[in-house]
Amino acid sequence: MFTTRVRQLVYLLRQGIADVRAAGISASFAVVSVACSLLLLCLYFMVLGNLSKALDSALDLKVILYLRENLSQEQIGRLQKVLEGTAEIVNVRFISQAAALEEFRASLGKEAYLLDALDSNPLPASFELSLNPKVKEPNQLKPLLEYLAKRPEVESVQGGVEWVERLSNLLVAGRLILLLLGVILTIISLVIIATTIHLTVDRRRDEISIMRLVGASEWYIRLPFIFEGMLEGLLGGLLAIGLSAGLYYAFCWKVSPLIKLIFGAWSIDFLRLEKALLILVLGSAVGGAGALVSLSCRSAK
Amino acid sequence: MQSLSSLPPAPLSAIVQMFHVYKTFDGQKAALADINLRIEPGEMVFLVGPSGAGKTTLLRLIFREEKASSGQIIVNGKNVSKMKDSQICQLRRKIGVVFQDFKLIHSKTVFENVAYVLQVLGKSKSEIGRKVWSALRRVGLEHKMDVYPKRLSGGEQQRVAIARAVVNDPVLLLADEPTGNLDLDTAREVMNLFIDINIQGTTVLMATHNLRIVEEMGKRVISLREGKIVHH
Ligand SMILES: Nc1ncnc2c1ncn2[C@@H]1O[C@H](COP(=O)(O)OP(=O)(O)OP(=O)(O)O)[C@@H](O)[C@H]1O
Numbered sequence A: 001m002f003t004t005r006v007r008q009l010v011y012l013l014r015q016g017i018a019d020v021r022a023a024g025i026s027a028s029f030a031v032v033s034v035a036c037s038l039l040l041l042c043l044y045f046m047v048l049g050n051l052s053k054a055l056d057s058a059l060d061l062k063v064i065l066y067l068r069e070n071l072s073q074e075q076i077g078r079l080q081k082v083l084e085g086t087a088e089i090v091n092v093r094f095i096s097q098a099a100a101l102e103e104f105r106a107s108l109g110k111e112a113y114l115l116d117a118l119d120s121n122p123l124p125a126s127f128e129l130s131l132n133p134k135v136k137e138p139n140q141l142k143p144l145l146e147y148l149a150k151r152p153e154v155e156s157v158q159g160g161v162e163w164v165e166r167l168s169n170l171l172v173a174g175r176l177i178l179l180l181l182g183v184i185l186t187i188i189s190l191v192i193i194a195t196t197i198h199l200t201v202d203r204r205r206d207e208i209s210i211m212r213l214v215g216a217s218e219w220y221i222r223l224p225f226i227f228e229g230m231l232e233g234l235l236g237g238l239l240a241i242g243l244s245a246g247l248y249y250a251f252c253w254k255v256s257p258l259i260k261l262i263f264g265a266w267s268i269d270f271l272r273l274e275k276a277l278l279i280l281v282l283g284s285a286v287g288g289a290g291a292l293v294s295l296s297c298r299s300a301k
Numbered sequence B: 001m002q003s004l005s006s007l008p009p010a011p012l013s014a015i016v017q018m019f020h021v022y023k024t025f026d027g028q029k030a031a032l033a034d035i036n037l038r039i040e041p042g043e044m045v046f047l048v049g050p051s052g053a054g055k056t057t058l059l060r061l062i063f064r065e066e067k068a069s070s071g072q073i074i075v076n077g078k079n080v081s082k083m084k085d086s087q088i089c090q091l092r093r094k095i096g097v098v099f100q101d102f103k104l105i106h107s108k109t110v111f112e113n114v115a116y117v118l119q120v121l122g123k124s125k126s127e128i129g130r131k132v133w134s135a136l137r138r139v140g141l142e143h144k145m146d147v148y149p150k151r152l153s154g155g156e157q158q159r160v161a162i163a164r165a166v167v168n169d170p171v172l173l174l175a176d177e178p179t180g181n182l183d184l185d186t187a188r189e190v191m192n193l194f195i196d197i198n199i200q201g202t203t204v205l206m207a208t209h210n211l212r213i214v215e216e217m218g219k220r221v222i223s224l225r226e227g228k229i230v231h232h
């Protein structure tokens, strides 16, 4: 009984594969359309994953307060007390003008001799603040940073929350747009798969009536079509992952150095394994659903 | 005490029995009306009558391609009118059917056309090979196994269809004008094949126009006219 079922399944799976090949052009359309919609989903996952990672690292990014020139020792001490007394700030480090110059000199390496031409130190003293990682919401930091920027000792604030805020807005908007596009494209590819299956059912109509005649069950007749849809969906999913890998490497190659420059050590991640698997499962599910839609339209006639 | 021979014969379980069967298609007069018949195991029966008499409809009722409007149909001991979909599949696996237009799959070879029936049942490759070969041998086409139906003559195509119908050893073989598309000589050949199959034990019910062949055979004949059985 069990081996009988397995043999039937193997036979039906083969039939499904043969159907995909016989469907030719229309099957390729179906695969490409699934790939397009799933590519959006891949991008969605990648953008989402990387942006929230960026957001995290942005929030434990250090905020630097550049100080005005000619501050007295007490003024600096008073500011330091204020900073250390603030809950959102976990660590305060003072960098004197001289220390700043030293760091700069070290970062220049071989080109450090350029600094020898300076006769006074152009770099300001600063406070380097580490923010509390528990403060995730940019809104919470905004009043604090505004307050600090207005203090008389402070020349300017770097690493403010504005771009963090913009990033998180972008995240919400990007998510919505990608998701919406993804849903629309998924519906389209479902319809395209249903159409391909429809064509196959038409092509094999005689065969199906003969199958009924010799006592094939309704499921036996339907399964190859469902396999066909699932296979087209799966191929679409693989193509989508391949395409996003291509995009990913192109992006890393061209854009990543730029990102490193702006954001420091932050780099972009590819799709995580479970997300890639999810894409494949979704692809097959869309394909199978397309087949079912097509078949139920048919039996409704 | 009564002697055994004076007892009424015990009713052998019939292969097909119909009791007051009616079939009406939407908005038409009855295609079949009050049909009662009984076909015994091992019989060969011809179904004759003018075009539109209801021969095809009667056959279709037996393998549940159509459902009777009223009346009871018993096939191989099971009530066909009360069957669910899954039982209909089981029923059809026990019945072979042959048509006037052969109904072969043109994208499959002769072998595959016959093997199909057994694949549906999930038989093993070796069993399929064995059974298909012997079915094709029965119809004398074992040497054309790898040929596509389009390259066969009408008579040969019909023999493939017969091989397909008998490959799973059906209890009943239905044939709807199997010789309708064939010339007289080829028709005789095909008819002889059915006789062979019947002699080997399969019950055969065949609808046909070909009264000349029917007379030659000297078998039981059921005559239909306007959906009713006529008795001479
Ligand atoms: N699916 C159907 N829908 C409507 N009417 C049908 C259908 N099938 C058969 N009929 C009608 O039922 C009647 C009997 O048809 P049937 O095909 O059984 O005749 P037949 O004896 O096989 O004729 P022939 O010798 O021409 O094949 C005819 O009047 C036909 O129009």
Ligand SMILES: [Mg+2]
Binding pocket: B055, B056, B057, B176
């Ligand atoms: Mg007919």
